[in-house]
Amino acid sequence: xxxxxxxxxxxxxxxxxxxxxxxxxxxxxxxxxxxxxxxxxxxxxxxxxxxxxxxxxxxxxxxxxxxxxxxxxxxxxxxxxxxxxxxxxxxxxxxxxxxxxxxxxxxxxxxxxxxxxxxxxxxxxxxxxxxxxxxxxxxxxxxxxxxxxxxxxxxxxxxxxxxxxxxxxxxxxxxxxxxxxxxxxxxxxxxxxxxxxxxxxxxxxxxxxxxxxxxxxxxxxxxxxxxxxxxxxxxxxxxxxxxxxxxxxxxxxxxxxxxxxxxxxxxxxxxxxxxxxxxxxxxxxxxxxxxxxxxxxxxxxxxxxxxxxxxxxxxxxxxxxxxxxxxxxxxxxxxxxxxxxxxxxxxxxxxxxxxxxxxxxxxxxxxxxxxxxxxxxxxxxxxxxxxxxxxxxxxxxxxxxxxxxxxxxxxxxxxxxxxxxxxxxxxxxxxxxxxxxxxxxxxxxxxxxxxxxxxxxxxxxxxxxxxxxxxxxxxxxxxxxxxxxxxxxxxxx
Numbered sequence: 221x222x223x224x225x226x227x228x229x230x231x232x233x234x235x236x237x238x239x240x241x242x243x244x245x246x247x248x249x250x251x252x253x254x255x256x257x258x259x260x261x262x263x264x265x266x267x268x269x270x271x272x273x274x275x276x277x278x279x280x281x282x283x284x285x286x287x288x289x290x291x292x293x294x295x296x297x298x299x300x301x302x303x304x305x306x307x308x309x310x311x312x313x314x315x316x317x318x319x320x321x322x323x324x325x326x327x328x329x330x331x332x333x334x335x336x337x338x339x340x341x342x343x344x345x346x347x348x349x350x351x352x353x354x355x356x357x358x359x360x361x362x363x364x365x366x367x368x369x370x371x372x373x374x375x376x377x378x379x380x381x382x383x384x385x386x387x388x389x390x391x392x393x394x395x396x397x398x399x400x401x402x403x404x405x406x407x408x409x410x411x412x413x414x415x416x417x418x419x420x421x422x423x424x425x426x427x428x429x430x431x432x433x434x435x436x437x438x439x440x441x442x443x444x445x446x447x448x449x450x451x452x453x454x455x456x457x458x459x460x461x462x463x464x465x466x467x468x469x470x471x472x473x474x475x476x477x478x479x480x481x482x483x484x485x486x487x488x489x490x491x492x493x494x495x496x497x498x499x500x501x502x503x504x505x506x507x508x509x510x511x512x513x514x515x516x517x518x519x520x521x522x523x524x525x526x527x528x529x530x531x532x533x534x535x536x537x538x539x540x541x542x543x544x545x546x547x548x549x550x551x552x553x554x555x556x557x558x559x560x561x562x563x564x565x566x567x568x569x570x571x572x573x574x575x576x577x578x579x580x581x582x583x584x585x586x587x588x589x590x591x592x593x594x595x596x597x598x599x600x601x602x603x604x605x606x607x608x609x610x611x612x613x614x615x616x617x618x619x620x621x622x623x624x625x626x627x628x629x630x631x632x633x634x635x636x637x638x639x640x641x642x643x644x645x646x647x648x649x650x651x652x653x654x655x656x657x658x659x660x661x662x663x664x665x666x667x668x669x670x671x672x673x674x675x676x677x678x679x680x681x682x683x684x685x686x687x688x689x690x691x692x693x694x695x696x697x698x699x700x701x702x703x704x705x706x707x708x709x710x711x712x713x
Contacts, residue, residue: 227323233530236293250288257283265610269390291530326362327455338367364466377450410478412486429495515675524684528665536584549656557634591624
């Protein structure tokens with residue numbers, strides 16, 4: 221048996237001013253073709269799970285193309301057409317295939333197609349016909365559409381945030397497709413999409429209310445005819461009609477039961493909607509709390525500059541407020557290729573720089589600092605542990621370690637790199653455990669890196685393109701009414 225492997229993975233923040241171009245995929249180092257994709261074999265990623273299933277069940281996995289880059293703004297039409305055209309051509313020229321496996325995100329938006337993942341599945345289905353089993357594995361922040369489900373046989377979603385089960389769910393997706401090919405099962409899918417989105421600060425599946433919702437969903441597996449249960453939290457920064465939570469249940473040839481169960485878990489989540497709308501401390505409140513905690517490090521989550529959610533990676537709001545309050549001993553990374561260029565070749569020298577705040581006007585003004593340039597790195601490092609999304613390879617580009625005269629440590633990068641790996645610090649020879657305060661740009665994705673070392677993690681209500689307060693954004697395309705925007709008018713029966 222031959223299964224095709226392909227994917228386009230992008231979490232699109234439609235409020236971000238920078239569009240996503242083809243070169244963003246090229247520069248990410250994750251525009252992989254053919255055997256290049258095998259570098260993901262054995263990693264805790266979706267594709268790693270696909271490969272493990274192929275080994276265990278004895279089917280041949282034929283890698284075609286996988287395109288992945290960090291979240292940015294809307295994908296240009298030209299970029300989308302170039303990627304999907306190549307995938308379709310590769311499927312056609314390397315076929316026939318017994319099945320198709322795709323690693324998608326579920327929150328991709330192009331200029332032409334708001335439901336880009338749905339359009340991908342439509343075109344693939346039109347090419348392969350109705351009989352070839354087709355499975356997709358999605359991020360838990362997917363805005364899953366009815367089109368994605370109707371065009372596929374298996375729609376599977378990560379069930380942890382932070383995302384630590386990409387390989388497990390990828391494996392499950394591949395196993396179910398294998399059993400479909402073998403005619404051991406007849407998968408039937410049902411999706412429910414209540415008018416509901418969760419505040420990003422409540423996405424942690426290890427905490428309430430998501431913990432209870434996931435626990436309730438897993439109870440459905442006591443029915444032997446249930447093949448898969450997926451709760452998708454949705455991605456609130458994609459301003460599209462299908463934005464919101466979704467619930468997908470797959471049964472073995474039991475359509476009514478799939479519909480009943482997807483409705484059941486959707487209603488359970490809906491009844492907890494007010495618990496999903498809680499708030500977090502302001503920057504000032506969080507900084508003052510951090511200072512009072514004697515055990516180090518305290519990790520402050522910069523929600524508004526959530527790199528994994530498509531932000532700029534150069535917000536200075538927290539640093540400005542810390543200076544105003546006289547708080548130092550801070551460790552933070554900043555995307556600032558301009559400052560990096562000024563530092564290269566001057567290791568050991570003292571320098572005055574305007575750092576951060578250069579991408580747009582949403583993430584604070586540049587901060588003037590004076591300090592010593594301590595170290596240079598090419599910014600390439602690996603993490604062999606379990607990271608958010610199962611990522612192993614990281615690249616911050618040319619990177620500078622700067623010790624400021626205010627006793628803060630800044631890591632200046634020339635590429636946007638998330639704070640999801642402790643190796644960002646260790647590869648520069650610094651121990652993050654020694655710092656009183658660490659600012660991590662994210663909400664959930666940095667937690668696997670920092671929870672083992674943090675005395676406390678405090679999530680902040682910071683401004684930016686990924687701010688937790690959804691009323692900060694001008695939505696034009698979302699459903700109306702929808703919770704929490706129209707709390708009283710939104711109804712789900």
